[in-house]
Amino acid sequence: MKFYLPPQIPRLAIAFGIFISLFLVLRHFLVPDTFGEYGHYRAASMIDNAKPELHYAGQDACFKCHQDIQDKKSQDVHVDIHCESCHGPGEKHVISSKVGDIFRPSGSREVCGKCHALYVGKVKSTIAQVDLAKHNIGKNCIECHNPHQPWEMKK
Amino acid sequence: MSQSTSTMGNEKVKTSRRKFLKNASVLAAATVGYSWLKSSQFLLHAAEPEDKSLPWYGVVIDIQKCIGCGNCASACKKENDVPVEPFFFRTWVEQYTVKNDGSVNIISPNGGIDGFKQTVPDEDIFKSFFVPKMCNHCAKSPCTQVCPVGATYISPEGVVLIDEKYCIGCRYCVQACPYGCRFIHPVKKVANKCTLCYHRLKKGLAPACMEVCPTGARMYGNLRDKDSAIVEYLKEHTTQVLRPNLNTGSKLYYNALSSEVR
Numbered sequence: 001m002k003f004y005l006p007p008q009i010p011r012l013a014i015a016f017g018i019f020i021s022l023f024l025v026l027r028h029f030l031v032p033d034t035f036g037e038y039g040h041y042r043a044a045s046m047i048d049n050a051k052p053e054l055h056y057a058g059q060d061a062c063f064k065c066h067q068d069i070q071d072k073k074s075q076d077v078h079v080d081i082h083c084e085s086c087h088g089p090g091e092k093h094v095i096s097s098k099v100g101d102i103f104r105p106s107g108s109r110e111v112c113g114k115c116h117a118l119y120v121g122k123v124k125s126t127i128a129q130v131d132l133a134k135h136n137i138g139k140n141c142i143e144c145h146n147p148h149q150p151w152e153m154k155k
Numbered sequence: 156m157s158q159s160t161s162t163m164g165n166e167k168v169k170t171s172r173r174k175f176l177k178n179a180s181v182l183a184a185a186t187v188g189y190s191w192l193k194s195s196q197f198l199l200h201a202a203e204p205e206d207k208s209l210p211w212y213g214v215v216i217d218i219q220k221c222i223g224c225g226n227c228a229s230a231c232k233k234e235n236d237v238p239v240e241p242f243f244f245r246t247w248v249e250q251y252t253v254k255n256d257g258s259v260n261i262i263s264p265n266g267g268i269d270g271f272k273q274t275v276p277d278e279d280i281f282k283s284f285f286v287p288k289m290c291n292h293c294a295k296s297p298c299t300q301v302c303p304v305g306a307t308y309i310s311p312e313g314v315v316l317i318d319e320k321y322c323i324g325c326r327y328c329v330q331a332c333p334y335g336c337r338f339i340h341p342v343k344k345v346a347n348k349c350t351l352c353y354h355r356l357k358k359g360l361a362p363a364c365m366e367v368c369p370t371g372a373r374m375y376g377n378l379r380d381k382d383s384a385i386v387e388y389l390k391e392h393t394t395q396v397l398r399p400n401l402n403t404g405s406k407l408y409y410n411a412l413s414s415e416v417r
Contacts, residue, residue, distance in 0.1 A: 041308035
């Protein structure tokens with residue numbers, strides 16, 4: 001029996017060929033460069049995610065200049081509290097070294113009380129707590145305590 | 156085995172009872188064995204990472220150490236340029252108060268940034284504690300699976316990240332996260348979430364929330380390095396993940412997690 005190819009088949013094949021090549025061309029331009037390198041995402045996006053600028057410099061950057069504070073802190077219970085915990089983001093200050101670029105907490109009852117106020121949910125062994133309603137009323141914490149060395153009492 | 160008869164393609168399968176029972180029992184044993192293996196994987200760190208030279212990050216939060224100062228939530232917003240208002244958070248702190256009658260009061264005013272006031276009178280309190288929340292960086296995260304454009308993914312380091320250039324802001328992932336850790340950034344209008352401060356990790360710094368935590372309640376580390384501090388911690392403490400029943404492969408381990416926490 002002679003093989004007979006219906007006339008619509010070559011035409012269909014041409015149409016399919018056009019659509020498939022069109023798809024491949026579009027795909028080439030639409031799919032981002034690094035897509036699929038590690039998975040179903042753009043690998044270059046990880047570089048984007050690593051780009052944002054720092055605001056918090058990290059404690060090591062502080063101690064490059066403030067060696068004296070490191071010495072003070074290392075002798076007392078605030079040793080494990082990093083500088084930016086109270087002083088806020090410090091990257092700007094690390095770059096400029098200006099006093100105005102770093103936050104200086106007031107040492108008021110509210111500032112220290114944020115951690116040290118007596119509260120039922122805090123574990124006593126974790127943090128020293130004072131009853132702000134009874135403890136030296138009217139005085140700011142910083143008048144007696146040095147925040148870098150809290151048990152080295154002033155005066 | 157099977158012998159086909161010539162009538163209309165109907166087949167008669169001939170098999171012995173012994174053979175049938177043998178095949179059936181093998182099949183049943185294989186099914187049970189496979190499902191057992193699958194379900195116990197969440198105890199491990201779920202997905203086996205591909206590139207072994209990279210770290211595989213996990214996080215530990217010690218609820219006993221958290222004092223609810225809100226430093227983490229505040230620092231996170233500053234570090235990652237998330238507007239203070241409206242109140243969307245990459246990390247936030249919840250105050251749980253279990254009353255004597257067994258009811259639980261959960262509050263998180265302004266994500267805990269301004270600290271907490273106890274609204275329940277002292278005599279009614281059975282116990283109270285703080286639970287810091289953040290992205291669980293799941294190894295089998297539901298949020299990355301629903302993204303229609305491949306704009307969110309688990310990086311080879313096990314950090315769940317967002318491709319902000321290709322995110323279309325469809326909110327599928329916001330819905331999919333069982334921990335409520337995603338939101339639409341009010342300025343950028345694309346999905347946003349905790350990146351474990353990926354930009355800091357790459358520079359060798361700790362995430363901002365861990366940098367500022369005064370009690371060291373948070374810890375991150377490489378789960379693949381069996382000598383790392385975090386693995387030592389997980390060995391020595393009974394930790395639990397949130398919603399283990401969802402099998403998300405969460406890598407955020409809580410120490411001293413109470414059953415009231417949702």
